[in-house]
Amino acid sequence: METMEIHRGRLIDHIQLVxxxxxxxxxxxxxxxxxxxxxxxxxxxxxxxxxxxFVSTPGSEAALGKTTGRHHLAFQAKDEATVEAFYKAALAAGGKDNGAPGKRKYHPGYYAAFVLDPAGNNIEAVYHGPAKRSAPSVKFEFEM
Structure with a gap:
């Protein structure tokens, strides 16, 4: 008997900004x-x-010659200090303030910062608070 662990895909496979x-x-x-x-x-x-x-120029083969519109992307941070470091680094690298680090009302423990990247995309770093226990992995057994 062999055990195989199934890893389900993520909701998003990839994102391209042009x-x-x-x-x-x-x-x-x-x-x-x-x-x-x-x-x-x-x-x-x-x-x-x-x-x-994936970030490319309009001339890139996959871009079809057009820039993308404004998007909101949120990156996970490991703690509140990382959110604050993200914000400082983003501003120092050409980003524009779109919401200083702080708690948000989305759910308890939501701590985030928002910055506009050089193309105008709303980029967020978020820490959701301490991890809670997650559901166990799905395992299937089968005979070969």
Whole structure:
């Protein structure tokens, strides 16, 4: 008998932002990713990516020649101090204030900061408070 663990997919497979100034976007995202401990996955002259976020120029093959509209992306932070560091790093890297670090009324323990990236996207870092116990993984057993 063999045990196989099924990992269900995430709601979002990937997100692409198409920006006019890739250098400014890269400076901004590299600064906030460093604070959030997210490594840059790769890059070329017309794009870069990290985890499920892909940022490119309008001339990139996948962009179809158009920039994307304004989006709201929220990155998870490990604690309130990381949210504050995200905010400072984002502002220092060309972001604009869109909501200083602090508690929000969305649910108890919601601590977040909001910054507009160089392309005008609303970028958030959020800490949801201490982790609660999660449901166990789904395991299936089958005979081969």
């Amino acid at each position: 920006v006019d100034d890739l250098a400014a976007a890269r400076r901004f995202y590299e600064a906030v990713f460093k604070v959030l401990d997210i490594p840059l996955g790769g890059s070329a002259d017309d794009y870069f990516w990290a985890d499920e976020l």
